[in-house]
Structure formats: C-alpha cells, structure tokens
Amino acid sequence: MAVFHFRGKKLSGKLRTPSDKSISHRAVMLGSLNRGKTVVREFLRSEDCLNTLKAFVELGAEIDDREDEIVINGKGKQSLKEPFNVLDLGNSGTSIRLISGILSGQPFYSVLTGDQYLRKRPMDRIAVPLRTMGAQIFGREGGKYPPLTIIGKRKLKGIDYKSPKASAQVKSAVLLAGLFTDEPVSVTEPAKSRDHTERMLRAFGVDVEVDGLTVRLGKNRELERDIEITVPADISSAAFFMVGAAVTPNSEVVLREVIINPTRTGILKVFERMGVDYEVFNVKSSSGEEIADIRVRYSPNIKGIEIGGSDIPTLIDEIPIISLLATQAEGETVIRDAEELRVKESDRIKTTVENLRNIGGDAEELPDGLIVRGKTKLKGGKVFSHGDHRIAMTFTVASLITENPVEIDDVECISTSYPGFFDDLKKVLNE
Ligand SMILES: O=C(O)C1=C[C@@H](OP(=O)(O)O)[C@@H](O)[C@H](O)C1
Numbered sequence: 005m006a007v008f009h010f011r012g013k014k015l016s017g018k019l020r021t022p023s024d025k026s027i028s029h030r031a032v033m034l035g036s037l038n039r040g041k042t043v044v045r046e047f048l049r050s051e052d053c054l055n056t057l058k059a060f061v062e063l064g065a066e067i068d069d070r071e072d073e074i075v076i077n078g079k080g081k082q083s084l085k086e087p088f089n090v091l092d093l094g095n096s097g098t099s100i101r102l103i104s105g106i107l108s109g110q111p112f113y114s115v116l117t118g119d120q121y122l123r124k125r126p127m128d129r130i131a132v133p134l135r136t137m138g139a140q141i142f143g144r145e146g147g148k149y150p151p152l153t154i155i156g157k158r159k160l161k162g163i164d165y166k167s168p169k170a171s172a173q174v175k176s177a178v179l180l181a182g183l184f185t186d187e188p189v190s191v192t193e194p195a196k197s198r199d200h201t202e203r204m205l206r207a208f209g210v211d212v213e214v215d216g217l218t219v220r221l222g223k224n225r226e227l228e229r230d231i232e233i234t235v236p237a238d239i240s241s242a243a244f245f246m247v248g249a250a251v252t253p254n255s256e257v258v259l260r261e262v263i264i265n266p267t268r269t270g271i272l273k274v275f276e277r278m279g280v281d282y283e284v285f286n287v288k289s290s291s292g293e294e295i296a297d298i299r300v301r302y303s304p305n306i307k308g309i310e311i312g313g314s315d316i317p318t319l320i321d322e323i324p325i326i327s328l329l330a331t332q333a334e335g336e337t338v339i340r341d342a343e344e345l346r347v348k349e350s351d352r353i354k355t356t357v358e359n360l361r362n363i364g365g366d367a368e369e370l371p372d373g374l375i376v377r378g379k380t381k382l383k384g385g386k387v388f389s390h391g392d393h394r395i396a397m398t399f400t401v402a403s404l405i406t407e408n409p410v411e412i413d414d415v416e417c418i419s420t421s422y423p424g425f426f427d428d429l430k431k432v433l434n435e
C-alpha cells in the first residue's frame with residue numbers, strides 16, 4: 005500500500021517522459037524480422053517492452069542490448085526458431101497479440117502466456133483472423149484466453165479483414181501475419197486506430213497502402229534495411245503530468261519530445277474543447293513520427309464535454325486521467341463508445357468510476373463509457389488499482405488536489421509502462 009498527499013504543491017518544470025510503449029514494442033519486433041541492422045535508441049525499458057525483448061531473444065533473434073541502444077542483427081523474417089520455453093508476456097496485451105501475428109507465419113510450436121490480468125484478456129479478436137489465414141491457435145475456453153498455443157506455417161493465406169473493432173493490436177496482428185503470404189492482405193477498421201505498424205513497416209521497406217480506413221499490404225513484404233529508430237516520448241505517459249498541471253493551482257509544465265501522431269493526440273482535442281490552457285511547439289520529425297514540446301498551465305475554468313465516436317481510439321489509454329480532469333470541469337463530461345475499456349488491464353470503466361467515487365468524485369458507469377459530474381472538491385480515500393498501471397498513476401495525480409491523502413493498494417504495476425514515474429513526479433513537484 006502507498007499513501008500520497010501532494011496538496012499545496014504545484015507541478016513546474018520540464019520533463020522528457022519515457023519513450024513510447026507502442027513504438028518500442030514494434031521496433032524490436034520488426035527489427036527481429038529485418039534482414040539488416042536495426043539500432044533502437046531511447047527504447048522504453050518498462051516491463052511490457054522488456055517482455056517483448058525477452059521473447060525475441062527466446063525466439064533466437066540476435067539482439068545486443070547495449071544499455072544506451074539496442075542493436076538487432078536481423079537475419080530475415082524466416083530466421084526465428086522454435087522457443088525452448090513458454091513465452092511469458094507479463095501484463096502486455098500489445099506483446100501477446102502482435103507476436104501472435106508473427107508466430108502465425110513461423111512453422112513451429114509456441115506457447116504464449118502472461119500474468120493473471122493478461123490471461124483474462126480476450127484473444128479471439130486476433131485468433132479468428134489468424135486462423136482464417138491458416139494458423140492453428142488454441143487457448144483456454146475454446147481458444148479465447150491465454151495461455152495460447154500457436155502452430156504457424158511458412159505460407160499463410162491472404163485475407164481482407166473487416167475488423168469489428170478499431171484496434172491497433174488486431175490490425176497489427178493481421179498485417180504482421182500478412183508478411184508471410186504473397187496473397188492480398190487488407191484490414192479495414194470502423195475508425196482509425198494508431199498507425200505505428202504501418203509507418204514502421206514502410207520505413208523497413210515494406211509496401212503499405214492506406215486508403216481511408218483500409219490498410220493494404222503491397223507487393224514487397226520483405227524487411228531489408230539498415231535502420232536507426234529513435235523512440236519519441238509517449239503521450240500516454242506525458243498525459244499524467246499534462247492533466248496534473250491543468251488541475252493544480254500555479255502549475256506549468258513542459259513535456260518534451262512527445263509524439264504528436266494524430267492517431268494518438270485525442271487528449272489535445274479534449275483539452276481544446278474543455279478549455280485547458282496548453283500549447284504545442286518545437287514541432288519536429290523523428291524516425292517517421294512528428295514530435296513536439298507540450299506546455300500545460302493550470303486551467304481553473306474548464307467545462308465538461310461529450311467524448312465519443314472516432315475520437316475514442318485516439319485517446320483510449322488516456323480515459324482514466326481525462327476522467328480525473330473532468331471532476332474539475334464545470335458540468336457533465338460524458339464518454340461513450342469506449343466499451344473497449346472493459347477489456348484492458350482492468351475493466352477501466354468500472355475501476356475509474358469506483359475509485360473516483362472512493363475519493364469523493366461524482367461518476368457513473370455507462371455500458372460503453374462513463375459520466376463525470378463536476379466540479380467537485382475531491383476528499384481523498386482508498387483506491388484499488390486492480391493491478392492497472394494507468395489507474396495507479398491517475399489516482400497518484402489525484403492526490404495533488406484531494407483534501408486528505410489517497411491510499412493506493414498497489415502501485416508496483418506502474419512499472420508496466422512508466423518505471424520512473426515517481427522520480428519524474430519528484431522532479432516537477434515544487435512548493
Ligand atoms: O497497438 C498498440 O500498441 C496499442 C493499442 C491499443 O490497444 P487496442 O488495439 O486493443 O485498442 C492501446 O490500448 C494499447 O495500450 C497499445
């Protein structure tokens with residue numbers, strides 16, 4: 005258990021929050037399929053990404069971890085070997101789902117598992133299209149839950165997959181499996197999810213066409229480049245300090261080198277509409293992604309808004325911290341079309357609402373989202389993170405404005421995505 009109470013302090017200063025989790029995973033995965041040298045700088049050393057790294061070492065990729073950079077001497081997409089052991093992906097949905105796509109194209113047997121939370125997350129969303137492409141995938145409860153067993157094939161079948169969900173993990177699993185066939189492969193989603201896989205595949209030389217909500221693999225499906233990737237700061241991690249500054253009197257923070265890919269910046273649109281005082285500057289391009297510095301100042305006069313539709317995938321991981329922001333907005337904030345939150349590390353609709361109420365917030369569950377009514381003076385109290393890093397960070401930030409301390413049962417889960425969270429908090433927490 006951890007107890008926090010930062011009321012009376014402000015957030016000020018500059019931070020380079022940790023590197024992007026989605027891009028770090030993909031850099032190791034694609035680097036391991038590459039025929040060429042991949043150098044990854046600013047790799048995120050969080051538990052999730054280290055689990056991806058370990059899995060590819062287990063799969064025989066030649067990975068030299070030099071602390072300041074990771075060098076992968078890739079031998080091509082057919083060079084992976086049957087793993088001697090079960091691949092344990094810990095807490096990481098991105099790892100297990102994207103790796104399943106890659107293993108579908110490997111002619112060997114592998115078993116993938118994870119922690120108690122990952123083993124409850126649905127895998128049929130990827131197993132269904134990957135089986136259509138020719139992979140054999142087994143799992144608990146009729147093939148739905150990990151541990152998963154995958155027996156892949158060197159040559160898969162093509163697919164034109166109409167994904168029922170706007171999920172980058174589903175889209176990426178199919179595209180990665182699509183590297184192991186010459187037949188047509190496309191994925192169409194109901195709304196655009198993060199597009200890091202498409203961008204990075206292109207950077208490695210693969211032909212990828214994007215036509216509205218459809219992504220199609222073209223003729224060349226070989227990764228054959230010597231490449232250097234510098235991973236930008238993760239907006240999903242920066243978001244905790246952005247909102248922390250917006251709700252705490254006298255605060256002003258600058259988050260540096262944050263990814264501003266439009267499939268990730270829904271939170272900035274929310275800031276705009278709520279009236280948060282923020283600014284995006286120093287826009288640059290880095291390894292095929294745009295990055296920028298983001299300044300956020302204390303914003304006492306924000307208002308509630310409705311959030312839904314195609315904006316949801318662009319801010320999906322930020323909904324717990326946006327809900328905290330909404331407690332300080334005048335009027336109602338209604339979040340809809342976010343039923344995906346129910347199958348994240350925790351049921352984030354339930355755990356966000358339950359914990360907001362525990363600290364004195366006015367929040368209500370909807371089947372596909374939540375309603376938060378503001379503006380409330382938060383009291384503080386007991387919070388249960390349910391092993392969910394984003395819930396633990398959201399309610400640590402809440403303690404900047406609660407009257408009494410916030411007690412959180414488990415904050416160790418934060419190392420899933422942000423191992424240096426408390427050190428960074430110390431850096432910008434000032435009198
Ligand atoms: O592809 C990715 O890197 C991710 C996609 C999202 O999940 P879904 O694809 O399940 O929506 C997101 O919530 C997760 O944190 C990372």
Ligand SMILES: C=C(OP(=O)(O)O)C(=O)O
Pocket residue numbers: 095096097098099321348349394421
């Ligand atoms: C949902 C998340 O990650 P994953 O699906 O990779 O576990 C997250 O980081 O909030």
